[in-house]
Amino acid sequence: MQRKPGRGVAIVGAGMSKFGAFPGLATRDLFVEAFRELLASVDKGFDARDIEALYIGNFSSDLFEGQAHTAPIMADWVGLTPRPATRVEDACASSGVAFREGLIAIASGLYDIVLVGGIEKMTDLPTARVTDTLATAADVTYETPAGFTFPGLYASMATAYLHAYGATPEAFLKVGLKNHENGALNPKAQFGQRIADIIEARKASAAKKGKPIPTWADELAFLNDERANPVIAWPLRLYDCSPISDGAAALLLVSEELARRFTDAPLYVIGSGQASDGATHDRPTLTGIPAAQRAAQLAYAMAGVTSADIQLAEVHDCFTIAEIMATEDLGFFAPGEGWRAAIEGRTARTGDRPINTSGGLKSKGHPVGASGAGQVVEIWKQLRGEAGARQLPGEPCLGLTHNVGGTGQTCVVHIFERR
């Protein structure tokens, strides 16, 4: 069903900028920051001039910065002209797809060493214009003229999900709490604050004043309070939405046979799947993402593994509902069971199916064109035992990334192995 490419590919270096809001910096500055970290990450060192081509994932510097044609600029700023530099755009899946193009290019035999990057600088525009810009990733003929922006589109999916499975919005909140819990341990995260800290501060304050300590039900009520956690598009509230972010990430890919020249701990890319779909209004279901299901099937088939084998995953939690759907689309939980798994803590770092140990897009930040590459950076760190305070125990060796463009017009899934 899914053919394997001509030869294998390994990751031998990875770097990312801090994600956040950085006035005065452009994408090129953030990319240089990511590239410098990548250079330092290559265990046995290498000469950057050996890089033969660049694939840069970028959603829309066109609209965010008035700068198109970003790939050669990135090549120039890291000193890699005249090497071929190609921008890949598939909305928020741009750098997941750029990563796949890097794989394909090495598999073709044309290159041995390829740099894959992801970049986005979103915070220069006012929020309303960012929302409008993101909405260009939906269908401007059918969706946005009907009033839809992305919070609305994902809210439709959330509403459909609640209705279909009798789920409660508490599940969404649990995803947000969990991802901020992880992001608090990630120095690159934009919002590394624990939402739980708000709750603990309230408990401490109550104890100090001799008042009854709030129960979880009290806290839920508090977090469903319009002032503490306003509705963005019902049922999605502020803590259900990923932020507007600036950031860049970079990965060094080499042909499998060269990997150990660079490091004794390469990550082998064993599965890759990509799929497309029509616009949201034109799908048979709103409770899952068909392109994600297909991309996952293709990636599993190429890797020769099943969902049960995956030990950790970075999934595309642009909204909390998206993470719950992802855990079902990827086969980690049965359809309609993802929300219960979230409530039960099964996707926490301490659960049986850790999801978004980096903090995910929700807490780490979502510079859209960089997010897919950023996911791979987390898998690189976890599988190499370099994730610091958020490191998973037990030396995991099989990880997955799941990167969605739009509401699922594009999805790309990759599977990584440390041998």
Add this chain to the structure above:
Amino acid sequence: MQRKPGRGVAIVGAGMSKFGAFPGLATRDLFVEAFRELLASVDKGFDARDIEALYIGNFSSDLFEGQAHTAPIMADWVGLTPRPATRVEDACASSGVAFREGLIAIASGLYDIVLVGGIEKMTDLPTARVTDTLATAADVTYETPAGFTFPGLYASMATAYLHAYGATPEAFLKVGLKNHENGALNPKAQFGQRIADIIEARKASAAKKGKPIPTWADELAFLNDERANPVIAWPLRLYDCSPISDGAAALLLVSEELARRFTDAPLYVIGSGQASDGATHDRPTLTGIPAAQRAAQLAYAMAGVTSADIQLAEVHDCFTIAEIMATEDLGFFAPGEGWRAAIEGRTARTGDRPINTSGGLKSKGHPVGASGAGQVVEIWKQLRGEAGARQLPGEPCLGLTHNVGGTGQTCVVHIFERR
């Protein structure tokens, strides 16, 4: 120097929409038109569902139509979801680079049959906004704040060229005249009028009135008249600039060993070169495009041919000076000799080095993201003997395309052979 990819690739189908201004049509409509022509062009027929992936070159539907994430929309509109659909952007070289990604993807062994497309819909915006949108392909940090738009950037190159080589603007005019001469024979051309018709009408009018018939010097004076041919950015006048256009083109690529299942007259892609460069202000020369020179060297090396072997070429004449530089960068003429060759008619259909038999971007139109793919359509027609009234004699079998992004931050060159 340039490795060959793992396996060869052939073109077995090609189609394009008419290029022009089409109010009320979106890129998706134009792409469907190109795809339909492609379907009809496959000599032995095929099932479109056998297409395994799409690569779509598109400069900035983001800014032109407010629609990003265009690749899956194109897949959807030609009935090809859920196949992977990837947008490639390298400014005006977008679909030349998308074509190269198609090659690489087949060479990788992942796919056997790939659809490459190019799309752009520019005419919905007022001209000034189109100029600003195109300027996002230059460097927004260093070039556009200094007042440069693309006519200005190419005018700088034209001025440098005139100065360096003692050339005259008459050479530019000759390129425009020649390309409109060719475009008049291309039913897909946006401006298929011969500039020469203006001159002939003046001659006829003079003869009728018993006045002296204008000489070429008179005509040059007329065409250098501000009303007949206004200066856009000196020394470039109206007839030196390609138009603002809508259009789409599509190519069907298959692995070499499958080609004869589709047609007995496939075009083999024997050379591919791509290179990047920094912004215009930061180059050692303005009289040529270094990335074009390098991309050409890489393509010649892969194909095992030299510039002398090439029988026809479609080159990136966004401005007439660009065609003259291209003929030098590609090695057809020595540096500083391209302008003389243009004046001497050597690049005409009847010359020893036919360039832009389609009419080029100048006459055929320049829907920027579609132009690179459109160039390949012309080579397909010429090498198969299907170019109608503009068909070159002598059954040419080796053709070349040269597609430039920005002022040469990207360049991609391909070489095609009919065996």
